[in-house]
Amino acid sequence: MEYVSTRGSAPALDFEGVTLAGLAGDGGLYLPREWPRLSRAEIAALAGLPYPVLAARIMQPFVGGSLSADRLLALCEEAYGRFAHDAVTPLVQLDQRHWLLELFHGPTLAFKDVALQLLGLLFEEFLGRKGGRLTIVGATSGDTGSAAIDAVAGREGVEIFMLHPKGRVSDVQRRQMTTVLAPNVHNIAIEGSFDDAQAMVKRMFADPALSGRFALGAVNSINWARLMAQVVYYFAAALQFGAPGRKVAFSVPTGNFGDVFAGYVAARMGLPIERLVVATNVNDILHRALADGDYSAGEVTPTAAPSMDIQVSSNFERLLFDAGGRDGAALAEQMKGFEATRSMRLTNAQRQGAAALFASARADADDMAQAIRWAWDRGGQTIDPHTAIGLHAAQRQQDLPADVPIVTLATAHPAKFRDAVERATGFRPALPARVGELFEREERMVELPGEYDAVAGHVAAHATPR
Numbered sequence: 001m002e003y004v005s006t007r008g009s010a011p012a013l014d015f016e017g018v019t020l021a022g023l024a025g026d027g028g029l030y031l032p033r034e035w036p037r038l039s040r041a042e043i044a045a046l047a048g049l050p051y052p053v054l055a056a057r058i059m060q061p062f063v064g065g066s067l068s069a070d071r072l073l074a075l076c077e078e079a080y081g082r083f084a085h086d087a088v089t090p091l092v093q094l095d096q097r098h099w100l101l102e103l104f105h106g107p108t109l110a111f112k113d114v115a116l117q118l119l120g121l122l123f124e125e126f127l128g129r130k131g132g133r134l135t136i137v138g139a140t141s142g143d144t145g146s147a148a149i150d151a152v153a154g155r156e157g158v159e160i161f162m163l164h165p166k167g168r169v170s171d172v173q174r175r176q177m178t179t180v181l182a183p184n185v186h187n188i189a190i191e192g193s194f195d196d197a198q199a200m201v202k203r204m205f206a207d208p209a210l211s212g213r214f215a216l217g218a219v220n221s222i223n224w225a226r227l228m229a230q231v232v233y234y235f236a237a238a239l240q241f242g243a244p245g246r247k248v249a250f251s252v253p254t255g256n257f258g259d260v261f262a263g264y265v266a267a268r269m270g271l272p273i274e275r276l277v278v279a280t281n282v283n284d285i286l287h288r289a290l291a292d293g294d295y296s297a298g299e300v301t302p303t304a305a306p307s308m309d310i311q312v313s314s315n316f317e318r319l320l321f322d323a324g325g326r327d328g329a330a331l332a333e334q335m336k337g338f339e340a341t342r343s344m345r346l347t348n349a350q351r352q353g354a355a356a357l358f359a360s361a362r363a364d365a366d367d368m369a370q371a372i373r374w375a376w377d378r379g380g381q382t383i384d385p386h387t388a389i390g391l392h393a394a395q396r397q398q399d400l401p402a403d404v405p406i407v408t409l410a411t412a413h414p415a416k417f418r419d420a421v422e423r424a425t426g427f428r429p430a431l432p433a434r435v436g437e438l439f440e441r442e443e444r445m446v447e448l449p450g451e452y453d454a455v456a457g458h459v460a461a462h463a464t465p466r
């Protein structure tokens with residue numbers, strides 16, 4: 001399998017290459033040159049497989065010659081063996097129509113674990129072969145940070161510098177990062193928003209002072225391997241509803257467009273998906289882009305769903321490339337314009353390509369609280385604010401055919417955001433024992449101004465050269 005950049009000029013790489021590279025050298029994001037397709041019979045044959053086996057089967061065409069089938073399966077068994085539910089990503093029914101796909105049974109209680117537990121192992125595998133080292137630079141609005149740190153803490157040959165927006169993640173999210181005291185973990189709280197942190201990370205990849213001295217790697221969903229691992233749970237859910245014989249719709253709480261793009265990949269592989277609903281909070285650039293073609297970023301508004309407080313949504317570029325006709329040179333121009341003005345219009349081809357599968361909806365604070373209460377009224381089901389935004393959007397899809405179930409992706413455990421859940425329901429969810437005594441532990445992080453030179457200088461001073 002060969003991977004190409006959305007901006008057309010970086011060299012094509014194999015799976016091992018894109019996993020270690022993260023961002024493409026031309027500033028674009030890697031995608032497979034062609035989508036592997038599964039026939040209806042091949043999809044039907046996947047029903048009933050244990051999650052790690054299903055994961056290895058779905059991912060093998062993307063991994064190609066970089067790992068043998070046996071080795072990939074062994075890594076999947078190790079990664080998903082750390083989940084607290086046998087099904088890994090279980091389905092829960094809310095009513096006749098609405099279901100939750102619980103993605104938070106991993107070690108850090110968010111959907112990010114599904115991909116990052118595997119990515120940590122892939123880094124170790126590939127670095128072990130080459131004998132190199134990797135300096136990971138990442139940005140988080142709360143969940144990627146803790147999942148990535150858990151996946152790489154203490155691993156040989158890897159160090160991680162994780163930027164988060166100071167004061168804009170929940171206490172549980174912050175402590176899940178800052179109480180990991182392994183020497184290869186560096187937490188940096190910056191003044192500003194997640195968008196500022198993400199822009200700095202992308203700039204580091206293009207900065208010869210850093211990329212020349214250190215082998216930079218990515219754990220954000222700019223790294224193709226993140227998305228690849230997330231494709232699996234769309235298959236796992238749809239198979240339980242009778243795929244390929246029955247269609248399913250998914251509602252996805254969205255920020256950086258990685259999770260919902262993984263659903264798009266599943267559809268491109270042949271999984272019959274009726275609709276993908278992009279659910280946003282008031283940071284609604286994606287809702288505006290899909291509804292009327294206006295992709296213009298405003299200031300980020302802090303909300304009770306902080307992990308979705310994002311305006312510049314990295315993976316949207318992958319959709320614009322694929323749905324818009326895969327013209328890398330034209331997209332590079334379009335993205336250059338966006339980077340200069342923070343605004344662009346989608347082309348007709350991009351809008352039509354997206355409209356074939358995607359719908360969108362936006363939820364404000366009241367919509368979110370109402371959705372949390374609605375689930376609570378269904379037998380005391382607790383959902384977190386991000387999941388609630390997805391559920392709100394799912395409930396707006398009244399035009400779906402009556403026999404199509406709609407599955408909301410439950411992206412975080414409610415206890416990660418227990419203040420918001422308690423405000424909406426009066427019930428305070430307890431943290432599962434597997435995260436330990438978070439509030440008893442020492443924290444370690446540095447605080448830096450939201451200035452590139454300060455942050456890049458800190459990384460350069462503390463990272464280990466290649």
Ligand SMILES: Cc1ncc(COP(=O)(O)O)c(C=O)c1O
Nearest residue numbers: 143254255256257258259307411
């Ligand atoms: C709990 C939660 N829900 C939803 C999202 C949005 O997912 P994505 O950025 O893949 O769109 C995130 C962060 O990415 C998250 O942490």
Ligand SMILES: N[C@@H](CCOP(=O)(O)O)C(=O)O
Nearest residue numbers: 140141142143144220221307
């Ligand atoms: N919501 C994310 C933001 C980073 O997204 P990613 O999927 O690109 O890593 C977070 O919680 O950190």
